[in-house]
Amino acid sequence: MGLMAGRTQSDGRKAVAASPAASATEGRESRRVVTVGSSRLSPMRWLLMLSALAVAAVLVLAICLRFGATPIGLAEELQIVSLALRDGQAGLEAAGADGVILLQVRLPRVLLAFMVGGCLAAVGVGLQALLRNPLADPYVLGISSGAALGAGLAILFGLTGTALAFSALPLCAMAGGLLSVLVVYRIATSYGYLPIHTLLLAGVILNAVCSALVMFVTSIMEPNRSFGMMSWLMGTLTAPDYPAMLVLAGYLLAGLLLLFRQAAALNLMTLGEESALALGVEVESVKQTVFFTSALLTGAVVSVSGMIGFVGMVIPHAMRLLTGADHRLLLPASALVGGMYLMAADTIARTLLAPTEIPVGVVTALAGGPFFIYLLASRKGRLA
Amino acid sequence: MNGASTTGPLAYAVERLRFRYDRAEADSPNGWVLDGLTFAVRPGEIIGILGPNGSGKSSLLKILAKVLSPQEGLVRLFDSELAGMPQRDVARSVALVPQESHLAFPFSITELVLMGRFPHHRRMLGLSGLGWEGPDDMRVAEEAMRETDVLHLAHRSVADVSGGERQRAVIARALTQEPKVLLLDEPTAFLDLHHQLDICAILRRLNEERGLTVILVSHDLNLASQYCDRLLLLDKGRAVRLGAPEDVMTPEVLEEVYRCRVLVDRHPQSGLPRVTLPGREA
Numbered sequence: 001m002g003l004m005a006g007r008t009q010s011d012g013r014k015a016v017a018a019s020p021a022a023s024a025t026e027g028r029e030s031r032r033v034v035t036v037g038s039s040r041l042s043p044m045r046w047l048l049m050l051s052a053l054a055v056a057a058v059l060v061l062a063i064c065l066r067f068g069a070t071p072i073g074l075a076e077e078l079q080i081v082s083l084a085l086r087d088g089q090a091g092l093e094a095a096g097a098d099g100v101i102l103l104q105v106r107l108p109r110v111l112l113a114f115m116v117g118g119c120l121a122a123v124g125v126g127l128q129a130l131l132r133n134p135l136a137d138p139y140v141l142g143i144s145s146g147a148a149l150g151a152g153l154a155i156l157f158g159l160t161g162t163a164l165a166f167s168a169l170p171l172c173a174m175a176g177g178l179l180s181v182l183v184v185y186r187i188a189t190s191y192g193y194l195p196i197h198t199l200l201l202a203g204v205i206l207n208a209v210c211s212a213l214v215m216f217v218t219s220i221m222e223p224n225r226s227f228g229m230m231s232w233l234m235g236t237l238t239a240p241d242y243p244a245m246l247v248l249a250g251y252l253l254a255g256l257l258l259l260f261r262q263a264a265a266l267n268l269m270t271l272g273e274e275s276a277l278a279l280g281v282e283v284e285s286v287k288q289t290v291f292f293t294s295a296l297l298t299g300a301v302v303s304v305s306g307m308i309g310f311v312g313m314v315i316p317h318a319m320r321l322l323t324g325a326d327h328r329l330l331l332p333a334s335a336l337v338g339g340m341y342l343m344a345a346d347t348i349a350r351t352l353l354a355p356t357e358i359p360v361g362v363v364t365a366l367a368g369g370p371f372f373i374y375l376l377a378s379r380k381g382r383l384a
Numbered sequence: 385m386n387g388a389s390t391t392g393p394l395a396y397a398v399e400r401l402r403f404r405y406d407r408a409e410a411d412s413p414n415g416w417v418l419d420g421l422t423f424a425v426r427p428g429e430i431i432g433i434l435g436p437n438g439s440g441k442s443s444l445l446k447i448l449a450k451v452l453s454p455q456e457g458l459v460r461l462f463d464s465e466l467a468g469m470p471q472r473d474v475a476r477s478v479a480l481v482p483q484e485s486h487l488a489f490p491f492s493i494t495e496l497v498l499m500g501r502f503p504h505h506r507r508m509l510g511l512s513g514l515g516w517e518g519p520d521d522m523r524v525a526e527e528a529m530r531e532t533d534v535l536h537l538a539h540r541s542v543a544d545v546s547g548g549e550r551q552r553a554v555i556a557r558a559l560t561q562e563p564k565v566l567l568l569d570e571p572t573a574f575l576d577l578h579h580q581l582d583i584c585a586i587l588r589r590l591n592e593e594r595g596l597t598v599i600l601v602s603h604d605l606n607l608a609s610q611y612c613d614r615l616l617l618l619d620k621g622r623a624v625r626l627g628a629p630e631d632v633m634t635p636e637v638l639e640e641v642y643r644c645r646v647l648v649d650r651h652p653q654s655g656l657p658r659v660t661l662p663g664r665e666a
Binding site for chain 1: 482
């Protein structure tokens with residue numbers, strides 16, 4: 001409706017455009033009626049959209065829980081959940097084998113999928129804004145393969161110790177992710193500042209080097225370990241027990257909040273660094289926060305899920321069509337939808353050839369690739 | 385047109401400014417883009433920065449907005465040293481309209497304009513927070529959009545408007561910063577005649593009504609002559625002339641800087657200098 005009004009008025013404007021002074025005054029009078037209120041993100045729209053998505057996420061979760069090698073009906077699902085909520089451990093025992101499958105096998109896995117998908121999508125949003133490139137994601141910059149290399153080395157040397165409630169594997173993956181960001185950042189800032197295309201190029205090269213090293217590490221492993229490594233690399237969700245999961249959830253949430261704090265600044269970063277500076281953004285500090293948070297989040301996520309591609313690229317892309325470009329909504333909305341997307345993808349991975357599982361990374365790539373090509377083809381030259 | 389005030393602090397005081405890009409060192413022995421520039425701008429003036437390609441015009445403008453930092457020399461903005469000011473404080477008094485605005489993401493025109501409120505957002509406990517725009521922010525943005533005639537485009541995506549409309553929206557964004565100084569890099573470069581006049585009329589009105597100080601970089605000598613109080617002519621990073629259009633736009637000075645012969649006569653309406661390239665002999 002707003003669009004229509006805009007069009008008629010601009011046509012009217014052309015008709016009286018003979019003298020610039022006259023058209024300017026007349027234009028100003030006739031356009032008094034237009035209000036700009038609805039043409040931006042309002043707190044109300046923000047709240048409504050996120051509430052709707054949160055409800056949708058719970059629904060998707062409930063649906064995904066039903067599917068698996070042993071199908072469980074919705075009524076049964078509700079009964080088990082209410083039993084467990086009411087009576088705790090006793091209720092769980094009363095629920096029998098289905099209860100164990102639902103609450104101790106399937107639920108952790110589905111929740112993990114939600115967390116991983118959400119983080120990948122949010123990190124994608126942050127990196128795309130910084131690089132002003134809707135194609136950027138943790139993989140393009142080599143952060144994921146750096147994290148994978150860290151995790152691969154941990155597996156190779158059989159590191160299993162625990163520090164700060166984290167086992168060695170995620171710590172090594174985060175170190176790997178952080179290290180690769182440092183390398184990329186270092187290369188790119190050797191000129192004194194951080195030109196975006198230099199960063200992308202550095203990421204591509206780092207990605208190639210890390211991938212080669214990961215293959216090398218895999219090739220010299222004992223065969224039984226290298227098989228585990230391979231399936232992990234292809235993207236497989238392995239849920240830890242509930243206490244570890246809680247730590248992971250707290251950690252990821254803290255990272256997401258750090259990203260979200262920069263949402264308003266990210267809007268301005270998409271104008272380019274010089275424009276952002278001129279508008280009062282402390283560009284260097286925003287860049288560092290977002291890069292390092294992204295590296296740590298990606299490292300943690302890769303350690304529990306391996307290499308799951310396309311979520312960080314496709315979800316923000318699609319969400320911009322729905323929510324608009326404002327990062328204050330785009331970031332949390334992408335996180336919720338990314339979570340839902342990966343829950344659904346993992347459910348397909350678990351059930352399609354049950355009892356055999358397909359790596360979820362294969363599902364996201366097969367679903368995301370064509371979708372991405374479709375987006376490119378249907379919006380040629382336009383970036384949405 | 386001349387709203388320049390003679391009392392109070394100078395809008396800008398620039399002393400012995402030297403600037404080079406880090407990468408330039410290897411390229412030339414004398415890599416200084418700006419080499420010992422000294423000048424002052426009074427509040428309420430319209431200053432035009434002219435000069436051949438590569439004379440350092442755009443770099444100077446970016447230094448004035450603290451987007452680039454000079455290696456040597458001093459820049460004062462209303463008596464405060466620019467180097468010591470937080471970026472946010474600079475953005476509250478100085479707005480920069482860049483030459484080209486590449487917009488990679490589909491913000492609406494209103495959202496683009498509202499970005500100008502960023503330096504005014506309140507921060508609680510060091511958090512930039514969500515920075516929701518209040519009624520005051522909306523009023524300022526709406527006023528700026530009316531001023532630059534983009535209010536009817538409020539709902540449109542920045543990807544769907546013409547170059548001239550986008551340029552006017554970026555000027556609206558700059559006005560939304562409520563600046564005291566407006567810096568513009570080639571504001572009319574990609575516009576047709578009608579929109580060139582539009583932009584110039586807007587700038588002059590803002591200068592007269594709000595006392596806005598305007599510093600613009602331009603290749604268009606005639607436009608600068610008509611609309612600017614004073615002109616700063618740069619060549620190879622040095623100031624060749626600074627003064628009223630009559631003093632700067634003489635055939636001798638222009639020939640020395642641009643290294644080609646030009647004809648200078650008077651504009652039939654304003655009597656200000658008008659530059660014409662030599663034609664075929666009649």
